[in-house]
Amino acid sequence: MAMSEGSSPGVTLPEAPASAGEGAVGDAGAAALAAGTGGRAKRTRVKAIMEATDDPLLGKTVAVKGWVRTKRDQKAFSFVEINDGSCMKGVQVVIPQDVPTYSAVERLTTGASVSVTGVVVESPGKGQRFEVKAQEVHVVGECPTEYPLQKKRHTLEFLRGIAHLRPRTNTIAAVARVRSALAQATHDFFREEGFLYLQSPIITASDCEGAGEMFRVTTLPSEVSKVPTLEDGSTDYSQDFFGKPAFLTVSGQLSGETHACALGDVYTFGPTFRAENSQTTRHLAEFWMIEPEMSFADLRDDMDNAEAFVKHVVSHAMEVCGSDLEFFNKFYDKELLQRLQRIKDKPFVRTEHERWLAETRYDTAVFVYDYPRDIKAFYMRDNEDGKTVAAMDLLVPGVGELIGGSQREERLEQLEAKMVEFNLSPEDYWWYNDLRRYGSVPHAGYGLGFERLVCYVTGVENIRDAIAFPRSPGSAEF
Amino acid sequence: MAMSEGSSPGVTLPEAPASAGEGAVGDAGAAALAAGTGGRAKRTRVKAIMEATDDPLLGKTVAVKGWVRTKRDQKAFSFVEINDGSCMKGVQVVIPQDVPTYSAVERLTTGASVSVTGVVVESPGKGQRFEVKAQEVHVVGECPTEYPLQKKRHTLEFLRGIAHLRPRTNTIAAVARVRSALAQATHDFFREEGFLYLQSPIITASDCEGAGEMFRVTTLPSEVSKVPTLEDGSTDYSQDFFGKPAFLTVSGQLSGETHACALGDVYTFGPTFRAENSQTTRHLAEFWMIEPEMSFADLRDDMDNAEAFVKHVVSHAMEVCGSDLEFFNKFYDKELLQRLQRIKDKPFVRTEHERWLAETRYDTAVFVYDYPRDIKAFYMRDNEDGKTVAAMDLLVPGVGELIGGSQREERLEQLEAKMVEFNLSPEDYWWYNDLRRYGSVPHAGYGLGFERLVCYVTGVENIRDAIAFPRSPGSAEF
Numbered sequence: 001m002a003m004s005e006g007s008s009p010g011v012t013l014p015e016a017p018a019s020a021g022e023g024a025v026g027d028a029g030a031a032a033l034a035a036g037t038g039g040r041a042k043r044t045r046v047k048a049i050m051e052a053t054d055d056p057l058l059g060k061t062v063a064v065k066g067w068v069r070t071k072r073d074q075k076a077f078s079f080v081e082i083n084d085g086s087c088m089k090g091v092q093v094v095i096p097q098d099v100p101t102y103s104a105v106e107r108l109t110t111g112a113s114v115s116v117t118g119v120v121v122e123s124p125g126k127g128q129r130f131e132v133k134a135q136e137v138h139v140v141g142e143c144p145t146e147y148p149l150q151k152k153r154h155t156l157e158f159l160r161g162i163a164h165l166r167p168r169t170n171t172i173a174a175v176a177r178v179r180s181a182l183a184q185a186t187h188d189f190f191r192e193e194g195f196l197y198l199q200s201p202i203i204t205a206s207d208c209e210g211a212g213e214m215f216r217v218t219t220l221p222s223e224v225s226k227v228p229t230l231e232d233g234s235t236d237y238s239q240d241f242f243g244k245p246a247f248l249t250v251s252g253q254l255s256g257e258t259h260a261c262a263l264g265d266v267y268t269f270g271p272t273f274r275a276e277n278s279q280t281t282r283h284l285a286e287f288w289m290i291e292p293e294m295s296f297a298d299l300r301d302d303m304d305n306a307e308a309f310v311k312h313v314v315s316h317a318m319e320v321c322g323s324d325l326e327f328f329n330k331f332y333d334k335e336l337l338q339r340l341q342r343i344k345d346k347p348f349v350r351t352e353h354e355r356w357l358a359e360t361r362y363d364t365a366v367f368v369y370d371y372p373r374d375i376k377a378f379y380m381r382d383n384e385d386g387k388t389v390a391a392m393d394l395l396v397p398g399v400g401e402l403i404g405g406s407q408r409e410e411r412l413e414q415l416e417a418k419m420v421e422f423n424l425s426p427e428d429y430w431w432y433n434d435l436r437r438y439g440s441v442p443h444a445g446y447g448l449g450f451e452r453l454v455c456y457v458t459g460v461e462n463i464r465d466a467i468a469f470p471r472s473p474g475s476a477e478f
Numbered sequence: 479m480a481m482s483e484g485s486s487p488g489v490t491l492p493e494a495p496a497s498a499g500e501g502a503v504g505d506a507g508a509a510a511l512a513a514g515t516g517g518r519a520k521r522t523r524v525k526a527i528m529e530a531t532d533d534p535l536l537g538k539t540v541a542v543k544g545w546v547r548t549k550r551d552q553k554a555f556s557f558v559e560i561n562d563g564s565c566m567k568g569v570q571v572v573i574p575q576d577v578p579t580y581s582a583v584e585r586l587t588t589g590a591s592v593s594v595t596g597v598v599v600e601s602p603g604k605g606q607r608f609e610v611k612a613q614e615v616h617v618v619g620e621c622p623t624e625y626p627l628q629k630k631r632h633t634l635e636f637l638r639g640i641a642h643l644r645p646r647t648n649t650i651a652a653v654a655r656v657r658s659a660l661a662q663a664t665h666d667f668f669r670e671e672g673f674l675y676l677q678s679p680i681i682t683a684s685d686c687e688g689a690g691e692m693f694r695v696t697t698l699p700s701e702v703s704k705v706p707t708l709e710d711g712s713t714d715y716s717q718d719f720f721g722k723p724a725f726l727t728v729s730g731q732l733s734g735e736t737h738a739c740a741l742g743d744v745y746t747f748g749p750t751f752r753a754e755n756s757q758t759t760r761h762l763a764e765f766w767m768i769e770p771e772m773s774f775a776d777l778r779d780d781m782d783n784a785e786a787f788v789k790h791v792v793s794h795a796m797e798v799c800g801s802d803l804e805f806f807n808k809f810y811d812k813e814l815l816q817r818l819q820r821i822k823d824k825p826f827v828r829t830e831h832e833r834w835l836a837e838t839r840y841d842t843a844v845f846v847y848d849y850p851r852d853i854k855a856f857y858m859r860d861n862e863d864g865k866t867v868a869a870m871d872l873l874v875p876g877v878g879e880l881i882g883g884s885q886r887e888e889r890l891e892q893l894e895a896k897m898v899e900f901n902l903s904p905e906d907y908w909w910y911n912d913l914r915r916y917g918s919v920p921h922a923g924y925g926l927g928f929e930r931l932v933c934y935v936t937g938v939e940n941i942r943d944a945i946a947f948p949r950s951p952g953s954a955e956f
Contacts, residue, residue, distance in 0.1 A: 141888070143917045167736065173741060177674060179677075180675040183665075196655060203949050204956075235701065243953075258645065258946075263655075264562050271749065296543040296593070431642040437622070438643070441543075441591045
């Protein structure tokens with residue numbers, strides 16, 4: 001589906017700048033457009049120039065601040081492309097030789113930071129409507145030739161080794177922008193649906209998260225000889241920070257249930273952890289999860305919400321990150337935009353697990369639901385058939401499972417019996433069971449691995465490129 | 479300032495319901511108003527009824543689902559107050575004895591969950607404009623008399639022991655709503671300012687966060703005898719998950735700088751950790767931080783942004799959580815609304831550290847800036863006087879320090895010299911220093927402890943009540 005990593009453009013620097021000629025210099029004047037409110041020194045974001053669709057910028061004096069991507073010298077001019085991270089494209093700055101600070105131009109190497117004051121003019125070149133004719137140029141920070149991001153393509157693997165610099169590349173910057181848009185669209189969606197944002201705990205001493213592969217969190221000495229022990233030689237956790245073993249959470253679901261059973265509808269959006277020793281392109285030791293939980297809701301409501309959510313965030317990304325997605329469509333996955341459009345437009349398929357044929361190819365997302373109870377978690381609600389549970393997974397072409405969810409077992413008696421059946425102790429879950437003891441309600445929720453969503457929407461294949469600083473076995477650098 | 483905790487209303491149940499009389503039953507009909515989109519079973523949130531300011535609801539049939547707060551039986555009617563967490567107030571439901579399902583009423587004890595279908599009518603009682611005249615009543619989940627949240631006041635301390643149930647109380651539910659509104663307003667603010675949301679890493683093996691009090695994250699065996707050791711008896715971290723000691727982050731700032739120096743303006747909003755063994759009302763072992771980082775920005779820009787941010791989130795909370803804040807103003811801090819209004823309206827005071835007199839009382843927020851360099855962190859930019867750094871703190875009445883920030887030292891030579899001076903090794907910070915080596919830019923940022931903001935906006939004094947499941951020494955329950 002996507003290009004292989006080795007050949008993919010980590011830094012796809014643009015073609016040589018289009019020829020500029022004299023340009024139509026408008027009236028210099030009026031105040032420059034500020035980057036934001038709050039009195040900040042007047043900086044015009046490149047995005048405001050490159051994505052302007054009407055003319056108010058034309059002829060205005062602006063201050064552009066960013067980093068040099070390319071430079072091309074001609075007889076009477078230099079052409080410098082400046083990128084400030086606000087959008088995929090850089091703005092072309094034309095520096096006439098008669099600018100008083102022209103001597104700065106020779107220090108404008110790739111990666112140098114620069115501040116340019118100039119006038120927005122129509123660009124005679126292809127690829128952009130406007131360019132900036134410089135009146136003043138200042139080198140803010142030079143960039144020596146050993147800068148690792150010179151004008152050439154780098155593999156994504158190479159870039160992972162310089163994760164502190166890789167957001168300066170087209171690919172990783174675009175991922176960062178799409179990721180941010182998806183996160184903000186997530187908050188928008190749930191707010192509009194009347195959900196409260198719950199920040200569920202990261203450290204947990206609760207036994208009931210169980211599920212093996214957890215990281216332990218401790219303040220006990222790292223030197224073995226100094227670790228306090230009990231008479232039988234076991235570690236004395238009463239001297240650890242929390243007075244007992246504590247771990248990093250694998251899910252906010254149980255916390256979400258406590259709050260849904262009080263506040264109606266809530267969602268979490270926070271980091272979760274798996275200490276699985278697997279080095280795949282689909283797993284991270286630290287990743288972000290979105291976990292909505294809805295009271296007075298059943299499995300159908302769960303699927304309805306998940307479908308509306310995915311459609312919303314995909315639509316939003318297409319709306320605000322158009323040029324980033326075009327870039328991914330061009331260099332990573334030629335079918336990306338087409339696939340996202342289908343997600344946006346077509347109803348998702350729904351098919352019972354029993355009738356679902358894995359080999360059937362759908363061109364859109366598929367909910368598989370009503371799974372055999374024995375392969376699913378204890379908290380999922382038993383269906384009337386005694387064989388299946390009200391669980392669902394959302395499968396999408398390319399990424400596979402994007403969402404897993406279920407209606408929760410809200411009947412105390414059934415839940416406690418199932419815990420025993422699954423070799424769990426109801427006593428460990430006293431507070432979880434309390435939700436069923438006092439004014440229990442049908443409720444349902446799901447979890448979405450955020451980095452998988454980022455991979456899906458960008459077409460980037462390796463999940464380590466979907467998060468700023470990936471954590472995996474042997475790797476927690478930066 | 480606020481009431482003492484012992485006497486504060488953990489669960490402030492309302493007065494007895496106002497008398498209802500017959501009410502003006504409108505035309506039952508039209509589809510009920512759904513709780514959200516996505517096809518969910520028609521549920522009308524209580525908020526939609528209680529905060530309705532015009533009449534489209536009047537006469538409509540609605541389905542209200544929630545939990546019983548109080549019940550009062552009269553000869554021909556029962557009055558039940560139902561709360562669904564969507565707002566402070568519950569809706570009054572009038573159940574005439576001739577409703578076919580009237581027998582359900584006796585099981586409607588405090589805490590029971592209930593589903594009511596009925597017609598929205600004008601309420602003759604005080605305190606609400608509308609009430610619901612029931613046509614059908616179903617008990618969804620009963621609530622036995624041992625339910626800990628009976629109709630009486632509980633201390634906040636007691637409620638911390640049942641953190642899984644406390645969002646069912648007025649106080650903690652209101653905190654949850656205000657917290658959610660503040661979080662969503664945070665994302666709004668930074669998006670409108672053109673910032674990207676960066677999710678900085680939680681687990682770090684980077685030495686440079688230093689600062690002592692960190693939690694260690696490990697997958698090594700908890701049994702001392704099984705921990706792998708080197709010949710000298712020290713722990714063999716090459717066998718730990720990350721191949722070296724790893725810790726929970728204390729700040730996302732350094733990650734923020736890497737991205738600001740590529741993407742312009744970014745902010746983090748995630749959990750951070752301190753393993754400090756302090757049991758105070760102002761410290762948590764796990765708390766959420768908001769950390770913006772801006773390129774091409776100085777200390778003044780930093781303060782401007784922080785001021786605009788605080789004003790924005792306070793205004794938003796006042797706008798969308800009015801009745802919650804009125805509740806806090808009434809029961810926790812009589813000056814709360816007045817103080818928030820001043821934050822919203824008045825410019826913040828700015829005063830150099832040298833001239834700042836701690837005993838001067840300001841009635842609004844104060845930026846103290848240009849601190850002596852020796853008491854501040856190494857990464858803060860040295861001022862020209864050689865004695866101070868471009869650092870600022872935002873102090874607010876009641877809570878104290880709400881924000882700490884600085885312009886960062888962007889000059890490589892000065893930064894490395896200062897590291898040596900502060901007994902740090904520049905080699906450990908190679909990647910941080912790279913930001914200064916390649917196209918360095920002036921940049922600035924700050925950190926805001928989110929729970930302190932929640933305390934400030936709600937008037938709640940103990941920070942353990944500002945987060946869903948607080949973590950502190952000896953306590954990581956639920």
